[in-house]
Amino acid sequence: MRTAEGIDFTVLGARIDSALDRWLPLESAEPQSIHRAMRYSVFAGGKRIRPLLCLSAAEAVRPGAEGVEDAACALEFIHTYSLIHDDLPALDNDDLRRGRPTSHKVFGEAMAILAGDALLTLAFEVLAKLPFATAETSAALTLELATASGTVGGMIGGQVHDIEGEGRAPDAKTLERIHRAKTGALLRCAVRMGAIYAGASAEELAALTAYGEHLGLAFQIVDDVLDVEQSSEALGKTAGKDAAQGKITFPAVYGLTVSRAMAMAEFAAALAALRPLGDRASRLEAIARLVVERKA
Amino acid sequence: MRTAEGIDFTVLGARIDSALDRWLPLESAEPQSIHRAMRYSVFAGGKRIRPLLCLSAAEAVRPGAEGVEDAACALEFIHTYSLIHDDLPALDNDDLRRGRPTSHKVFGEAMAILAGDALLTLAFEVLAKLPFATAETSAALTLELATASGTVGGMIGGQVHDIEGEGRAPDAKTLERIHRAKTGALLRCAVRMGAIYAGASAEELAALTAYGEHLGLAFQIVDDVLDVEQSSEALGKTAGKDAAQGKITFPAVYGLTVSRAMAMAEFAAALAALRPLGDRASRLEAIARLVVERKA
Numbered sequence: 001m002r003t004a005e006g007i008d009f010t011v012l013g014a015r016i017d018s019a020l021d022r023w024l025p026l027e028s029a030e031p032q033s034i035h036r037a038m039r040y041s042v043f044a045g046g047k048r049i050r051p052l053l054c055l056s057a058a059e060a061v062r063p064g065a066e067g068v069e070d071a072a073c074a075l076e077f078i079h080t081y082s083l084i085h086d087d088l089p090a091l092d093n094d095d096l097r098r099g100r101p102t103s104h105k106v107f108g109e110a111m112a113i114l115a116g117d118a119l120l121t122l123a124f125e126v127l128a129k130l131p132f133a134t135a136e137t138s139a140a141l142t143l144e145l146a147t148a149s150g151t152v153g154g155m156i157g158g159q160v161h162d163i164e165g166e167g168r169a170p171d172a173k174t175l176e177r178i179h180r181a182k183t184g185a186l187l188r189c190a191v192r193m194g195a196i197y198a199g200a201s202a203e204e205l206a207a208l209t210a211y212g213e214h215l216g217l218a219f220q221i222v223d224d225v226l227d228v229e230q231s232s233e234a235l236g237k238t239a240g241k242d243a244a245q246g247k248i249t250f251p252a253v254y255g256l257t258v259s260r261a262m263a264m265a266e267f268a269a270a271l272a273a274l275r276p277l278g279d280r281a282s283r284l285e286a287i288a289r290l291v292v293e294r295k296a
Numbered sequence: 297m298r299t300a301e302g303i304d305f306t307v308l309g310a311r312i313d314s315a316l317d318r319w320l321p322l323e324s325a326e327p328q329s330i331h332r333a334m335r336y337s338v339f340a341g342g343k344r345i346r347p348l349l350c351l352s353a354a355e356a357v358r359p360g361a362e363g364v365e366d367a368a369c370a371l372e373f374i375h376t377y378s379l380i381h382d383d384l385p386a387l388d389n390d391d392l393r394r395g396r397p398t399s400h401k402v403f404g405e406a407m408a409i410l411a412g413d414a415l416l417t418l419a420f421e422v423l424a425k426l427p428f429a430t431a432e433t434s435a436a437l438t439l440e441l442a443t444a445s446g447t448v449g450g451m452i453g454g455q456v457h458d459i460e461g462e463g464r465a466p467d468a469k470t471l472e473r474i475h476r477a478k479t480g481a482l483l484r485c486a487v488r489m490g491a492i493y494a495g496a497s498a499e500e501l502a503a504l505t506a507y508g509e510h511l512g513l514a515f516q517i518v519d520d521v522l523d524v525e526q527s528s529e530a531l532g533k534t535a536g537k538d539a540a541q542g543k544i545t546f547p548a549v550y551g552l553t554v555s556r557a558m559a560m561a562e563f564a565a566a567l568a569a570l571r572p573l574g575d576r577a578s579r580l581e582a583i584a585r586l587v588v589e590r591k592a
Contacts, residue, residue: 025448031456034447085413090405109386110459113409117381118447120413124420125442128435135431139424142438146421151330151414152321160327163406 009052009290016051017043019069020076023126037107037115038122041080045098049219049291050075050190056283057194057208063280065198067132071141074123075190078149081119082186084112086159092245096238120149133197141193148189158182167246170253178248183223184216191215191284203276210273211284218266219291224249225259230296267292305348305586312347313339315365316372319422333403333411334418337376341394341532345515345587346371346486352579353490353504359576361494363428367437370419371486374445377415378482380408382455388537395532416445429493437489444485454478463542466549472513474544479519480512487511487580499572506569507580514562515587520545521555522592532592563588 020042025035051072058068087094087102088109095105104112127142151157158181165174191212195205227242228251242249250259270288274281316338321331347368354364383390383398384405391401400408423438447453454477461470487508491501523538524547538545546555566584570577 029448031447031453031460033460034452034456038447081413085409088409090409111456113381113384113386114452114456117377117412117416118452120416121442121445121450121452122447124438125446128438128442135435138435138438139431142420142424142434146417146424149417150421151327151334151418152325154417156330156410156414156417157327160330160407160410164327164329 009286012052012055013048015069016048016055016072016076019073023070023073023077023122033107033111034115034118037103037111038119040106041084041103041115042076042119044100046076046080047294048076049287050079050186052287053187053190053212053215053284054194054197056287057191057212058198059194060208060274060277060280060284061195061198061200061204067130068194068197070126070130071133071193071197072190074126074141074145075186075193077119077123077126078145078155079186081116081123082149082155082159084116084119088112091159091163092241094238094241137197140196144189144193144196148185153181154185155182158185162247165248168248170248172253175248175250175253179217179220180213183220184213187216187219188212207273207276208284211270211281211288214266214270214273215288215291218263218270218288221250221259221263221266222292222294224251225256225263226294226296228256263292305582308348308351309344311365312344312351312368312372315369319366319369319373319418329403329407330411330414333399333407334415336402337380337399337411338372338415340396342372342376343590344372345583346375346482348583349483349486349508349511349580350490350493352583353487353508354494355490356504356570356573356576356580357491357494357496357500363426364490364493366422366426367429367489367493368486370422370437370441371482371489373415373419373422374441374451375482377412377419378445378451378455380412380415384408387455387459388541390534390537392532392534433493436492440485440489440492444481449477450481451478454481458543461544464544466544468549471544471546471549475513475516476509479516480509483512483515484508503569503572504580507566507577507584510562510566510569511584511587514559514566514584517546517555517559517562518588518590520547521552521559522590524552526592559588 024039024042027035027039029035054072054075055068058065083097084103086092087097088104094102096102103115123145124142127138127145130138147154149155158178161178162182165178188209191208195208224242227240267288271285274284320335320338323331323335325331350368350371351364354361379393380399382388383393384400390398392398399411419441420438423434423441426434443450445451454474457474458478461474484505487504491504520538523536563584567581570580
């Protein structure tokens with residue numbers, strides 16, 4: 001796809017996919033079954049939003065930062081593990097993801113649990129092995145990723161709040177807490193990891209962090225709206241599940257019209273945060289546009 | 297407990313437990329449910345063999361290495377997550393662990409999956425935050441732990457081989473491959489992490505790695521033998537499960553008598569590997585003795 005700004009995300013996507021392929025063990029490596037399962041989910045047609053954010057944030061700080069796609073892989077491995085585990089029968093019990101059967105439907109539950117564990121572990125192996133980063137950068141990125149994925153304000157914490165919120169009366173405070181953690185933390189982390197990799201100044205890091213936070217919220221609101229509006233076919237996953245499970249969502253709390261307006265407000269705030277970076281941030285601007293305009 | 301060598305493991309155990317407590321989020325931290333689940337499994341009466349090995353290997357290289365107990369916590373978090381996930385209904389389906397109900401029996405399957413994920417993530421957060429280590433040491437330890445926990449020759453790989461070996465005719469080659477990976481890799485890693493933390497020379501690291509490998513094999517053989525010999529009550533977990541599940545074990549391949557002799561041979565080889573380290577390795581010697589003489 002080529003956006004109005006003329007940025008070709010297909011080229012970036014290919015660069016990311018090639019790095020993912022390099023870091024994943026080959027299907028021929030023993031035990032083959034788990035490597036097949038890991039590759040099945042990583043190459044299942046994901047949009048690579050987190051790696052794209054990481055690359056583009058690095059680009060905004062220091063164009064041409066070598067090897068940033070390796071750090072970006074760690075983000076995609078964490079994201080993919082979280083989808084595999086979220087889809088399990090004990091959690092969201094989803095049969096369909098990105099239009100294909102979920103990992104446990106194809107490989108069985110035991111293998112899906114282990115494939116998720118393996119991708120989570122591989123993410124940190126990658127960060128410990130970054131070929132073009134100093135040990136200081138490597139440790140800083142590890143800390144960012146572990147915190148954003150963890151229980152206190154991170155992705156797992158958000159998932160727990162989400163499960164425990166099911167069936168309860170929706171309220172705005174709980175909603176924001178869930179989403180800041182569940183989706184927001186890793187999107188924010190993606191931007192920060194790219195910035196840190198490229199050696200951002202404190203001012204650059206602050207601007208990019210603000211961008212990441214607003215973008216994260218916009219992303220989640222759009223996700224919730226699409227779950228109400230779109231068909232399962234268009235989404236590539238089971239639609240309407242949020243309502244069926246009694247999840248606390250933006251449309252449930254604010255209604256569709258207000259939710260859409262909130263997404264646009266977060267989008268505008270994300271763009272405003274980029275202003276100090278000038279033209280170097282044009283790719284991040286294009287990603288924000290893609291996020292709010294997506295239909296799936 | 298105090299061994300014949302006069303080494304008091306109770307003091308070391310208390311030092312490890314205090315560090316584990318420091319790194320784990322408080323039960324009062326939100327979301328409380330997952331922090332309760334994480335602490336339930338970490339403080340379930342584990343023998344802390346991996347942290348003890350890490351501390352004692354560091355001691356053999358450079359007595360008094362400050363903060364090595366922090367690195368040791370990462371090992372215990374990985375070990376605990378692997379137990380929680382292994383016990384799940386989709387894997388070993390065990391109701392009992394260390395004499396107490398398993399995580400999913402107490403907190404439900406969803407929480408057990410997430411608590412495992414969270415401990416795995418926390419392990420790498422700890423290594424990224426080590427207060428007394430350089431970034432180089434931190435990255436080296438992260439690489440050791442991720443590799444030993446991963447799919448290629450690591451713990452998850454061993455678990456996959458183990459599942460896929462169930463019900464097949466037991467053979468010696470498969471048996472060794474499973475155990476070198478499933479249990480051996482993390483025990484070896486525990487020794488190496490302690491050695492690396494303390495700044496071991498190449499010769500010291502080689503000697504300690506050999507010790508770790510022999511100890512790992514001895515540990516697993518003893519485990520398999522105890523599963524046949526002991527009652528569930530003595531073990532604190534369901535006994536006789538290996539045979540019931542058709543697992544490939546040392547007694548299944550070699551019989552009990554030969555298995556016991558093999559454990560003693562590995563024990564002797566582990567002690568021999570320590571010889572170049574002299575008296576500094578007396579604690580590692582005592583741990584090896586505990587491993588082969590244990591009754592549960």
